[in-house]
Amino acid sequence: MNKRKREYKILMIGAGNLGGNLLPVLLKKFDSVKIINRNKLGNKELKKIYKLNIETNYNKDDLKNSDVIIFCIQDRYIDGVFKKIINSGINLKDKYFIHFSGSLSSEIFKSNKVNKSNVISAHPIQSFAGWKRNGDVLFRNITMGIDGGENAFALIKYIFKEYKIKYLKINPKDKTLYHIASVIxxxxxxxxxxxxxxxxxxxxxxxxxxxxxxxxxxxxxxxxxxxxxxxxxxxxxxxxxxxxxxxxxxxxxxxxxxxxxxxxxxxxxxxxxxx
CATH class of the missing domain: 1.10.1040 (N-(1-d-carboxylethyl)-l-norvaline Dehydrogenase; domain 2)
Structure with missing residues (x-):
């Protein structure tokens, strides 16, 4: 991939509490951000604020055209959606995969169809009780628990560069215990x-x-x-x-x-x- 990071095309799946607050972060860093979100009421609000075309389902062209696929959906759905993408027939070797789950590690993206250096779990140690227009402030000065590949980590650092985030590297096998601490x-x-x-x-x-x-x-x-x-x-x-x-x-x-x-x-x- 020879594009500058600014030119990466983002496909964000899910725009709930975390995704809605993440959106202004992404819009500041990338020229192309496409949102897939099944909550039609939430979509109405997001469209009003950000003037974006939000759809309820993605298609093959969305996958083909994206450089970075971000999962902002509930933990129980990540594996199923990822498997559908894996079985789509699209070449995924150059694409990045990011999820923000506290309990799941980057190993949920384990597949010989993706580059393991391009996958990451990046969990913000923060509470997102709803979203708002300037919700990106919730990412400022927080700690983020991460595990995954070096390329993907470099991308995360690019995305959140202005937010002065402290990164905590977590061994995938310790992710559940890490999440227990966050829940407490x-x-x-x-x-x-x-x-x-x-x-x-x-x-x-x-x-x-x-x-x-x-x-x-x-x-x-x-x-x-x-x-x-x-x-x-x-x-x-x-x-x-x-x-x-x-x-x-x-x-x-x-x-x-x-x-x-x-x-x-x-x-x-x-x-x-x-x-």
Whole structure:
């Protein structure tokens, strides 16, 4: 492929939460970006903002004309779509394949019909809860977990050059554990607030939002972890060895919120490891 990277033709399959925020990144770097997205309502919004021709299905010409094929679809669909492309009869040796899944490695693109140096998994460690016009700011200063070929990695660095991304190289065999850490950092953090909400509702504060109540202690704790590290940021009854307080907590949970009892017990055990 003798084209300059700017001239690469991009075929992006899927334009949901991640894809919608990725789109402005791609439009700044490439002259030709084609979007395939089955969500007609989402397509309407994207067309309005970006004046793009978005289609619900790709064809052989789309595959033939593209230089880079980007997958922004749910993990469960990537393998099936890739296999269809592999069996399309198109010469794929010079094409790049990129997906942004946290749990799947670049080995999902394993095939003797593609150049292994041109495939990559590039997972942004970021939360994409919907997309917006200037969603590319969500990529700024983040860490991205990557595994794949050198050519594809060079392309990723070109795409995100202005975003000051830190790259974390992941061994494909460790991708599931890496994703577990990401889930704990983001998804389970949301679950924590769900549990806090359960507790404050139990004491009659139904109208209040758990984040509004605990915002300052949360932000201070995060700041402490960043500046002091995990061990020196721990406070509370476990740190102080107040076992009677912990027993009182457990007794109250058993009586009033048994659904949280096992969670509290487990987290207390992990907290003792820090102390």
């Amino acid at each position: 950092a983001s998804n389970f953090l949301v679950t924590q607030f769900h549990l806090i909400q359960k507790v404050i509702k139990k004491i009659g504060l139904k109208q209040l939002n758990s984040f509004d109540i605990f915002e300052q202690i949360i932000l201070t704790t995060l700041g402490n972890i960043k500046n002091k590290g995990i061990k020196d940021s721990l406070t509370g009854p476990v740190k102080r060895g107040e076992m009677q307080t912990i027993k009182n907590h457990k007794k109250e949970l058993k009586k009033k919120l048994p659904v949280i009892y096992n969670y509290y017990n487990l987290m207390t055990g992990f907290t003792k490891e820090i102390k």
